[in-house]
Amino acid sequence: MYEGPVQDLIDELGKLPGIGPKSAQRIAFHILTVEPADIDRLKGALQKVRDGVRYCEDCGTVSDKEKCRICTDPRRDRTRICVVEEPKDVPAIERTREFKGLYHVLGGALNPIGGVGPDQLRIRELLTRIGNQIDGVDVAEVIIATDPNTEGEATATYLVRMLRDFPGLSVSRLASGLPMGSDIEYADEMTLGRAMSGRRTM
Structure with a gap:
């Protein structure tokens, strides 16, 4: 001391x-x-x-403006949204160069024991984004990229239930390649890239 x-x-x-x-x-x-x-x-x-530092009003990641650089980039595929738990997961997926769509940051994962329910996450905002067109384009695919642990799996299952009512919407989850119990931010580019390219429909 x-x-x-x-x-x-x-x-x-x-x-x-x-x-x-x-x-x-x-x-x-x-x-x-x-x-x-x-x-x-x-x-x-x-x-x-x-x-x-503020949070992007569209996707919820950290930004120094009202909208982050990814959401304002006209080259991004507006038909696809990758759902992640935290802002730190966005750069991890970007490093793979496998995903060219938009992101949606939930702000955590479901954890009833820790007092985190659906109302504490940005799930309602996700549903609103999908229900409304993004720059006049319908969202065709939602990729769920929550962490492969108990909370992440529970969150993914909940999201699948919430998204199944959207007609024509494809919902997929990152494929194997990420070990259970790990965090996306610590995965290497090759493992995360394979998980992204080999995602499966739920």
Whole structure:
């Protein structure tokens, strides 16, 4: 245990996901050795995240504008929507270069024990997007790309039930290639690419 500001910094860093006590201590002591200008840049970046980041009004991913670059890109296939749990899943799928459509970020997965039900997710917004045409184009396919774990599977099953009433809509799920219990953001490009290209209709 250290005293004063150093311990406060270690405590705050330790609250970040994936940062244990030793890592927090190592980062804190690294910050003590860097130039003041580096600390100012870090502080500025944190300030910008707090004040300048918003969520795309269409898909729900992080953006610095009302609509993200993917939703405003006229080259994207507006007939296909890939549904993911979190904004961090979008770049993971983009790195595969297998998907050229739009995204929809749910903001999590169903977890009744944790108090996350359908009303806490952006499911209603998804149904509205599919019901309304996107730039005059009907949505033909929804790809469910939730994490291959218990919550992700429950969310996928719920979405399939909600989407089956849309006439002519194809609903698919990422294929095998992603191990059960893993997170999409940690999958390598080849595994995720194969899962995307080999998706199956549900």
